[in-house]
Amino acid sequence: MDERDELVTDTGGIDVQFSDVSYSVTVWTPGRIFGGPEKKQILRNVSGTFHKKQACAIIGCSGSGKSSLLNFISGYKTCGYKGDIIINGQPRNRKHFMKQLSYIMQEDNLQPHLTVLESMEIASKLRNCTVQLDVYHKILIKRILDNLKLSEKENTLAGNLSGGERRRLSIAVELIRNPKVMFFDEPTTGLDVVSANCVVSMLRDLANCGKTIICTIHQASASQLQMFNALYILSPTGECIYRGQSSSLISYLSSVGLQCPLHHNPADFVIEVSSGEYGDHNETLVKYINNGKSNDWNNKKSIENYVQTQNHRPNYSQHKFISKFFNELRILISRTLIISSRDSDFIRVRIFVPLLMSLLFGSVYLNIGKSGSFTRDNVIMLYFSMMAIVYLSAYSMSIKFPMELLLMRLEYFNQWYSLRSYYTCVTLMDLPLQIISTGLFCIVIYLMTGQPFELFRFLMVFLMLIVTGLMSQATGMLVAILFKNFLINTIVISSIILPMTIFAGIMLRINDTPKIYSWIYDVSMLKHSMQGILHAIYGFKRSALPCPEDHRFTVVAINGLKSRSDQMSTLFTTGV
Numbered sequence: 251m252d253e254r255d256e257l258v259t260d261t262g263g264i265d266v267q268f269s270d271v272s273y274s275v276t277v278w279t280p281g282r283i284f285g286g287p288e289k290k291q292i293l294r295n296v297s298g299t300f301h302k303k304q305a306c307a308i309i310g311c312s313g314s315g316k317s318s319l320l321n322f323i324s325g326y327k328t329c330g331y332k333g334d335i336i337i338n339g340q341p342r343n344r345k346h347f348m349k350q351l352s353y354i355m356q357e358d359n360l361q362p363h364l365t366v367l368e369s370m371e372i373a374s375k376l377r378n379c380t381v382q383l384d385v386y387h388k389i390l391i392k393r394i395l396d397n398l399k400l401s402e403k404e405n406t407l408a409g410n411l412s413g414g415e416r417r418r419l420s421i422a423v424e425l426i427r428n429p430k431v432m433f434f435d436e437p438t439t440g441l442d443v444v445s446a447n448c449v450v451s452m453l454r455d456l457a458n459c460g461k462t463i464i465c466t467i468h469q470a471s472a473s474q475l476q477m478f479n480a481l482y483i484l485s486p487t488g489e490c491i492y493r494g495q496s497s498s499l500i501s502y503l504s505s506v507g508l509q510c511p512l513h514h515n516p517a518d519f520v521i522e523v524s525s526g527e528y529g530d531h532n533e534t535l536v537k538y539i540n541n542g543k544s545n546d547w548n549n550k551k552s553i554e555n556y557v558q559t560q561n562h563r564p565n566y567s568q569h570k571f572i573s574k575f576f577n578e579l580r581i582l583i584s585r586t587l588i589i590s591s592r593d594s595d596f597i598r599v600r601i602f603v604p605l606l607m608s609l610l611f612g613s614v615y616l617n618i619g620k621s622g623s624f625t626r627d628n629v630i631m632l633y634f635s636m637m638a639i640v641y642l643s644a645y646s647m648s649i650k651f652p653m654e655l656l657l658m659r660l661e662y663f664n665q666w667y668s669l670r671s672y673y674t675c676v677t678l679m680d681l682p683l684q685i686i687s688t689g690l691f692c693i694v695i696y697l698m699t700g701q702p703f704e705l706f707r708f709l710m711v712f713l714m715l716i717v718t719g720l721m722s723q724a725t726g727m728l729v730a731i732l733f734k735n736f737l738i739n740t741i742v743i744s745s746i747i748l749p750m751t752i753f754a755g756i757m758l759r760i761n762d763t764p765k766i767y768s769w770i771y772d773v774s775m776l777k778h779s780m781q782g783i784l785h786a787i788y789g790f791k792r793s794a795l796p797c798p799e800d801h802r803f804t805v806v807a808i809n810g811l812k813s814r815s816d817q818m819s820t821l822f823t824t825g826v
């Protein structure tokens with residue numbers, strides 16, 4: 251079978267079954283004397299099945315646990331959950347299942363600085379692991395855009411699309427991968443009725459193509475409700491009060507004595523019932539549907555009908571996802587280059603802020619390095635220059651990275667690329683920026699403050715600053731990954747760097763440090779960087795610096811001294 255045949259052949263759908271799913275979280279209760287954690291049950295032993303070729307909506311009032319259920323079934327979250335997930339009759343293999351699903355969340359998984367067509371092409375390149383798309387894949391992209399009514403917006407930036415168009419583009423980029431199961435978290439929230447109807451009708455079309463569509467809906471109109479094949483309704487206490495066909499909902503409620511008023515939206519009515527507006531019926535309903543285990547209201551016949559109509563619907567491809575590191579890397583790098591060329595504010599700040607800082611330092615400490623009488627000030631200037639690089643590098647990464655982390659998490663969860671390719675791309679793409687900004691900073695400082703005019707000394711100082719900057723960036727990235735929050739990142743970064751400034755050998759002399767802390771000097775990157783910079787400036791048999799008579803010390807090159815510690819202590823203890 252050639253690739254084209256494979257792309258138009260439906261390889262069978264997926265039934266997703268879950269049983270006795272519970273989810274509890276730890277909450278802090280202020281009512282208790284000293285507060286303290288308490289377990290709050292969000293989902294209570296719910297069960298059910300989402301069938302292939304069906305679009306199923308999970309509905310319920312706000313906070314009933316719809317997103318929590320979706321997160322667990324998709325495998326996006328597992329912590330705090332109990333229960334079994336069965337895929338086509340077999341226990342779920344999460345890794346394997348992830349390759350067959352797409353999760354489209356409320357937040358767009360879109361790069362705002364890419365056009366609609368670019369977003370589709372990059373998604374297709376990553377999916378096919380190719381840097382060049384062939385005619386067939388271009389046609390496939392056109393077909394998906396036509397189906398989702400986005401063809402006219404091909405050249406519009408994703409960030410400039412309307413809410414409904416963005417939602418449709420989020421779905422379009424995922425369709426490139428042709429997943430068998432698609433999860434949507436509130437795809438209609440924030441859309442007007444027409445756009446919401448358009449999205450729901452598209453979900454139904456996708457189900458008719460053979461996919462399993464599972465989505466949470468916050469507020470559904472009666473007409474939208476009818477477009478779904480099946481409904482799964484949660485009570486405010488996280489139990490199932492209905493599971494079955496959307497068309498059977500009214501009969502189901504009647505069978506327990508609840509008459510939906512004429513002209514009343516059944517979705518609104520069932521939510522009102524679950525909230526207790528017509529008395530407490532939840533217990534009866536949960537028992538009646540056996541907390542989702544009962545299959546009585548699911549009409550299999552209607553499912554078969556959709557199977558028969560699927561050939562008349564657009565068919566999205568099934569293709570093996572083969573991840574090739576270098577191709578992924580090339581595609582990610584080209585994507586980053588396009589985005590950077592359109593969003594250059596961050597790059598400009600990264601280059602111009604260090605440049606301005608170096609001009610300020612340079613003008614304050616003008617030609618200070620030429621005179622032996624200012625050696626101490628020169629050492630302090632070099633120390634502050636290094637600290638400027640440390641702070642700029644650590645903060646730039648810790649603040650920029652969390653912004654990308656959410657998108658990366660979604661793309662990675664949806665199997666767009668491997669983490670290895672992503673992190674390699676981030677590091678490689680930032681390296682030239684780091685080199686340029688540190689290079690400009692170093693050139694200005696070095697020349698303005700009158701450091702020795704020797705290329706090898708300059709290159710050594712430059713290298714020390716680059717290495718220190720990269721280490722600070724790595725620290726910033728680590729903190730960003732661990733805490734994922736700008737405010738916490740800022741505090742944590744400060745509390746890591748500030749104590750390190752003490753152990754750089756400048757603020758506190760090594761010999762004066764209590765023995766218990768002396769090991770910190772061995773692991774302090776600032777101390778090693780500072781030592782390297784001072785060696786570059788004053789070491790390597792540098793001749794004596796001119797020093798006026800009235801100064802007590804004539805500064806000599808320290809290279810002649812026997813050991814590194816002698817050199818350092820000479821520098822610091824002579825008051826230089």
Ligand SMILES: Nc1ncnc2c1ncn2[C@@H]1O[C@H](COP(=O)(O)OP(=O)(O)OP(=O)(O)O)[C@@H](O)[C@H]1O
Nearest residue numbers: 275276277292311312313314315316317318319468
């Ligand atoms: N990690 C958590 N810690 C504390 N509470 C949580 C946590 N995760 C979820 N919850 C709580 O669980 C309840 C269900 O959350 P969930 O997002 O699943 O509801 P939902 O039905 O999707 O709500 P909505 O329709 O408003 O989006 C909410 O009350 C939420 O505050």
